[in-house]
Amino acid sequence: MSRVYNFSAGPAVLPEEVLKEVADEMMDYNGTGMSVMEMSHRSAAFQEIIDTAEKDLRELMNIPDNYKVLFLQGGASQQFAMIPMNLMKNKVADYIVTGQWAKKAYQEAQKYGKANKIASSEDKTFSYIPDCSDLPISPDADYVYICENNTIYGTKFKKLPNTKGKTLVADVSSCFLSEPVDVSKYGIIYGGVQKNIGPAGMVIVIIREDLITEDVLPGTPTMLTYKTHADAGSLYNTPNAYCIYVCGKVFKWLKKMGGLEVMKQRNEEKAKILYDYLDSSKLFKGTVVPEDRSLMNVPFVTGDKEMDAKFVKEATEAGLVNLKGHRTVGGMRASIYNAMPKAGVEALVAFMKKFEEENA
Ligand SMILES: Cc1ncc(COP(=O)(O)O)c(C=O)c1O
Numbered sequence: 001m002s003r004v005y006n007f008s009a010g011p012a013v014l015p016e017e018v019l020k021e022v023a024d025e026m027m028d029y030n031g032t033g034m035s036v037m038e039m040s041h042r043s044a045a046f047q048e049i050i051d052t053a054e055k056d057l058r059e060l061m062n063i064p065d066n067y068k069v070l071f072l073q074g075g076a077s078q079q080f081a082m083i084p085m086n087l088m089k090n091k092v093a094d095y096i097v098t099g100q101w102a103k104k105a106y107q108e109a110q111k112y113g114k115a116n117k118i119a120s121s122e123d124k125t126f127s128y129i130p131d132c133s134d135l136p137i138s139p140d141a142d143y144v145y146i147c148e149n150n151t152i153y154g155t156k157f158k159k160l161p162n163t164k165g166k167t168l169v170a171d172v173s174s175c176f177l178s179e180p181v182d183v184s185k186y187g188i189i190y191g192g193v194q195k196n197i198g199p200a201g202m203v204i205v206i207i208r209e210d211l212i213t214e215d216v217l218p219g220t221p222t223m224l225t226y227k228t229h230a231d232a233g234s235l236y237n238t239p240n241a242y243c244i245y246v247c248g249k250v251f252k253w254l255k256k257m258g259g260l261e262v263m264k265q266r267n268e269e270k271a272k273i274l275y276d277y278l279d280s281s282k283l284f285k286g287t288v289v290p291e292d293r294s295l296m297n298v299p300f301v302t303g304d305k306e307m308d309a310k311f312v313k314e315a316t317e318a319g320l321v322n323l324k325g326h327r328t329v330g331g332m333r334a335s336i337y338n339a340m341p342k343a344g345v346e347a348l349v350a351f352m353k354k355f356e357e358e359n360a
Contacts, residue, residue: 060177072239095116189205209230301331
């Protein structure tokens with residue numbers, strides 16, 4: 001077996017321990033004589049899997065009792081429509097546009113009501129987070145929307161925006177479970193799981209109960225109504241059962257590692273190794289203003305496209321894979337999610353130093 005260090009932004013590296021466990025249980029899950037892939041989602045065995053996953057996630061994130069946890073399909077992108085369809089009672093919402101994913105959500109919301117762009121960092125290629133302490137929040141806004149960690153550009157909100165009392169909705173796809181959060185500050189926290197938690201094809205939505213109503217926009221499909229899934233314990237239809245099972249394993253792994261406070265320390269330590277080197281390098285340069293740097297996604301460039309391509313090629317040959325930046329920005333990006341070991345980041349920095357010496 002030969003494993004690489006996988007710096008993909010998502011689908012992304014998973015803990016080896018979890019991969020081994022699910023491999024061991026592939027033919028016979030817990031004496032059932034079948035794989036979780038083959039199991040009815042109405043079986044007692046699966047009910048226990050989903051209940052345990054939810055319980056462990058609640059414990060990890062300290063989710064208050066007045067929030068529901070939903071395991072839904074359609075990825076994070078489906079939420080771009082589902083949020084306005086369910087929350088736009090006044091048909092007004094404010095969007096802070098800090099990257100492509102926030103922009104897509106903002107554009108989608110325009111189909112359902114008046115979506116206002118109240119702040120943006122597009123003027124500098126989304127390389128910073130705008131000051132959100134006193135924004136022109138619309139008096140009748142149903143919610144204020146952010147993408148908390150910008151996967152493509154490598155920025156992170158270090159402080160939540162002042163929403164002036166309005167409901168905060170956050171896409172946390174690429175920082176999910178990377179550090180503790182105060183769930184009570186949000187109306188909805190949601191994220192695709194394929195970055196920090198599990199296989200692709202599922203989104204976890206943590207939603208305050210008062211936001212789950214039958215009063216949705218006319219024409220909202222049953223499947224896109226939060227109430228449908230909340231009432232059915234995420235089992236209205238056949239869920240992504242295998243994904244829920246793997247996510248549950250990752251929650252157990254996170255608990256065993258010591259929980260989110262410990263993950264935060266580990267993530268800070270890992271990111272510092274890379275950022276410190278970027279700050280000292282003469283060849284490579286980080287693209288984000290230091291105060292808004294993400295702990296999860298670290299974009300960097302040499303300033304020369306050919307040199308970037310040479311770096312990505314040689315790194316791949318050295319077993320450091322998926323370092324090419326997003327197709328819209330170029331350069332490089334190292335995604336260093338929870339499951340990326342410190343040794344992986346050290347190996348990357350050692351390789352970068354060597355590359356810098358050879359190409360000085
Ligand atoms: C922050 C963020 N939001 C949304 C998405 C879209 O997720 P999905 O492909 O699950 O729809 C991504 C995917 O990379 C992302 O990084």
